[in-house]
Amino acid sequence: MKKLSVIIPAYNEERTIIKILDKVRNVRLIEGVVKEIIIIDDCSTDNTRFVVQEYIESINNEQLFFFCQDNNQGKGAAIHKGINESTGDFVIVQDADLEYDPMEYNELLKPVLKGFADVVYGSRFMGSKPHRILFFWHTIGNKFLTFLSNMFTNLNLTDMETCYKLFDSRIIKSITLNEKRFGFEPKITAKISKIPKIRIYEVGISYYGRTYDEGKKINWKDGVKAIYCILKYNLIR
Incomplete structure (x- = not known):
């Protein structure tokens, strides 16, 4: 039996955290794979912590x-x-908003x-799955960073x-x-690219993006930080 560690x-994120937890819990993984769910509250100033604590108490799930x-x-x-806390054979990160669909873990x-x-x-x-149409400059920024x-x-x-x-x-x-902070993505990409004989694949996924009014947090400063991290971690050998 293999285990997938889902890190959230x-x-x-008090408005969406329970919805995403329900979605993750309800995912039926490929036969022979079970999951554990690890939630990390980054010292939220809203009721995220209390909402999650009540949720855990209500379901009594040993794998959460x-x-x-x-x-x-x-x-x-x-x-x-x-x-660091995960015990699975595989690890995937799941944002606490509703922009990504946990039903696609199997893909x-x-x-x-x-x-x-x-x-x-x-x-x-890539692929033909649904993508919400939102910000032109965010798309250009993402493609430039890639x-x-x-x-x-x-x-x-x-x-x-x-x-x-998924790792x-x-x-x-x-x-x-x-x-x-948001330098994790370029750093981890730079690091794994240096591993001898690493096998990296891509699959198309759907994307249900949200606006700033709906809680989106990333901004242009994070883009500048990402450029810095790309240069920093790719030039260090």
Whole structure:
């Protein structure tokens, strides 16, 4: 039996956290794979912590684990915590909003379970699945960051910034991770690209993006940080 560790970093997500937990819990994985759910509250200032605690008490699910950061450290730091606490054979990050569909976990698992891949990226820019139409400059920014990352890594990814990255846990646990905020995506891509004989696949996924009024947090400053991280971690050998 294989296990998938689903890591959910959360910051001020009281409006959506229960919905996403229900979605993740209700996913029926490929036969022979079970899941554990690890939630990391990044010192939210709303009721996220209390909502999750009540939810856990109400379901009494032994495969759902909850950790709270003592201070707000950023999404990357929450992911690091989740990775350290995970016990699965595979690891995937699930944002606490509703932009990504947990029903697609199996699509990312297939190349790994078939023995073809060590890492699988879920691309928002390939395939025929539904994508919400939102911000032109966000799309241009994402494609530019992916292009810049690919120049250094010599990969041909279409969506480096995607949340859905499924890892063999031995690989992700072997990498030193210290980017605490939105630099996690370019850093992890740079790091895995340097691993000899690493097998990286992409599959198309759907994307149900949200507006800033609906709780979207990433902004242009995070894009600048991502450029810095691409240069930093790809130029360090």
